[in-house]
Amino acid sequence: MVSEKVKMKLYNAASQGDVTTLVHLLEEHPYLVHGLSFPCSRNLLHIAAMHGQTSIVEQVLNLNPELARISDSQKSSPLHIASARGHVEIASKLLAVAPEMCWWRDKQGMNPVHVAAMNGHVEILELLLLDSCMPAMERLHRGQTVLHLCVKHAQLRVLKVLVEKLGELVCAKDDDGETLLHLAVRGNQLETIQYLVENQAVEKQTRNSMGKTALQILKEGPPTTAATYLQMKNLLINLTNDSLMEVLPKMSDVTMVVVILIATMAFQVAVSPPGGVWQDDKSSHRAGEAVLATTNPKVYRHMVRANTTAFVSSLITIFLVTTGLPATHFFFMAVALYAMWVALMAIAISYVMSVDVTTPNQRMHSVGNVIMMVVAGALNMFGWVLVYVAVRHLYRSWKNKKRRQQDLGGDAFIRRVFYRIFHLLETRGFSRADR
Known part of the structure; x- marks a missing residue:
C-alpha cells in the first residue's frame, strides 16, 4: 500500500x-x-x-x-x-x-474531437482529424453534430474549419429538427448567422420539428439589442424570398407536364387544322392542304406562327429541364421559365384564332379578339416581370459579392456581362450604392 x-x-x-x-x-x-x-x-x-x-x-x-x-x-x-x-x-x-x-466517449457522450471543438482548439482538431474525419461524424445527445456543438458554444472559428472538412454535415438536423441556423438565432450570434447565410450549402428556409424557421424563432425569442436584432432580421428576411434558381427546380415536374401538354396541342393543330384539309386536287388547292389556308390565308399564317412558337418554346423548355441545366445554371433556368410562358401565350393566341375562324357569329369574333388581346397582354406582362425578377436577382448577387469583396471573374459569362452593366450604371449615378 x-x-x-x-x-x-x-x-x-x-x-x-x-x-x-x-x-x-x-x-x-x-x-x-x-x-x-x-x-x-x-x-x-x-x-x-x-x-x-x-x-x-x-x-x-x-x-x-x-x-x-x-x-x-x-x-x-x-x-x-x-x-x-x-x-x-x-x-x-x-x-x-x-x-x-479518437473514438472513445466520455460520460457526456463526447469523443476528443467534440471536446476540442467545444473548447475552440483548432490545432487539436486538425491533429485529431489528420488521418480520418470519421470521429467528427459521430452524433451527440439528441442527434446533435459537432457543428451544432460549435454553434452552441459560440466557436465560430472552429465552425469554419470544420465546415470545410465536413461539408455534408452543414445541413444536418438534430432530433428536434434544429439546424445550425436555428441554434445561431437562439444564441443571438450575429457573426455566425452572417457566415451561415453566406454559405451556399446551408438550407436557409428549413423548419424544425415545430414547423418554425430561423426567422420565426428570432421574432418569438427574447428581445436583444435593437441594432443586433435588426441586423439578424434583415439577414433572415432576405432568405424568405426564394431566388429564381431555387424556385424552378421545385417546379420542374409541373413545368414538364405543362409544356408536354402544350407541345401535344400544337402538334395536333398542325396535323388537324381548324376547318380540316382538302380531300381532292383542284386548281386552287391540293389534297391534304388546310382549307383555312385557301379561304382565309392571312389568319392561317398568323395561327401557324403562333402555333409554331408554342411548339418550339415547349421543345426548348423540355430540353432544358430534362438535361438538368435549370437546376445548376441561372441563365438556362431563366430561359426555360420564360420559354414556358411564351409557349402558353402562343398556344392561347392559336386557340383564340381557331375559335374565331370556325365561329360564324360575328359578335363572337369580336369577343375572341378581345380575349386574345387580354391573354396576350397578360402573358407578355408576366414575361417582363420574369425578366425584372431575373435581373434583380443578378443585381443583388453582384452587390453581395461586391460587399464581401469576392472575385467576380469566376462566374459564368452571362453573369459577368450583367455585372459589367450594373457597374457602368452605378458609376454614372443610375444605381444607388446602398440598395
Whole structure:
C-alpha cells in the first residue's frame, strides 16, 4: 500500500513537470506506474496532460503506454483532457500510442474531437482529424453534430474549419429538427448567422420539428439589442424570398407536364387544322392542304406562327429541364421559365384564332379578339416581370459579392456581362450604392 506522502510527491512531480523526482520515485516503487490512482480515478498521464507537462507524458508512456487507454471516473481518457486543455504536443504523443482513443466517449457522450471543438482548439482538431474525419461524424445527445456543438458554444472559428472538412454535415438536423441556423438565432450570434447565410450549402428556409424557421424563432425569442436584432432580421428576411434558381427546380415536374401538354396541342393543330384539309386536287388547292389556308390565308399564317412558337418554346423548355441545366445554371433556368410562358401565350393566341375562324357569329369574333388581346397582354406582362425578377436577382448577387469583396471573374459569362452593366450604371449615378 503506497503512502499518501509518496502519492502526493508523485502528483506534484507530474503536475509540475519534475522528471527527476518522478523517475526517482518510480525507481523506488516501480509498481506505482501501473496501478497508482489519484482522485476521480486518474492516473499519472491524466495529471500530466491536465497541466501540460509534455516531458512527464513522454516518461510515463515509455514506462507504461497502456495508461493512455485508461479512462477516469468520468470516462475521460488522457487524450480527452489534452484536447480540452489545448495541449497539442501531448495530444500528438498520445495519438501515436493509442490512435483509437479518437473514438472513445466520455460520460457526456463526447469523443476528443467534440471536446476540442467545444473548447475552440483548432490545432487539436486538425491533429485529431489528420488521418480520418470519421470521429467528427459521430452524433451527440439528441442527434446533435459537432457543428451544432460549435454553434452552441459560440466557436465560430472552429465552425469554419470544420465546415470545410465536413461539408455534408452543414445541413444536418438534430432530433428536434434544429439546424445550425436555428441554434445561431437562439444564441443571438450575429457573426455566425452572417457566415451561415453566406454559405451556399446551408438550407436557409428549413423548419424544425415545430414547423418554425430561423426567422420565426428570432421574432418569438427574447428581445436583444435593437441594432443586433435588426441586423439578424434583415439577414433572415432576405432568405424568405426564394431566388429564381431555387424556385424552378421545385417546379420542374409541373413545368414538364405543362409544356408536354402544350407541345401535344400544337402538334395536333398542325396535323388537324381548324376547318380540316382538302380531300381532292383542284386548281386552287391540293389534297391534304388546310382549307383555312385557301379561304382565309392571312389568319392561317398568323395561327401557324403562333402555333409554331408554342411548339418550339415547349421543345426548348423540355430540353432544358430534362438535361438538368435549370437546376445548376441561372441563365438556362431563366430561359426555360420564360420559354414556358411564351409557349402558353402562343398556344392561347392559336386557340383564340381557331375559335374565331370556325365561329360564324360575328359578335363572337369580336369577343375572341378581345380575349386574345387580354391573354396576350397578360402573358407578355408576366414575361417582363420574369425578366425584372431575373435581373434583380443578378443585381443583388453582384452587390453581395461586391460587399464581401469576392472575385467576380469566376462566374459564368452571362453573369459577368450583367455585372459589367450594373457597374457602368452605378458609376454614372443610375444605381444607388446602398440598395
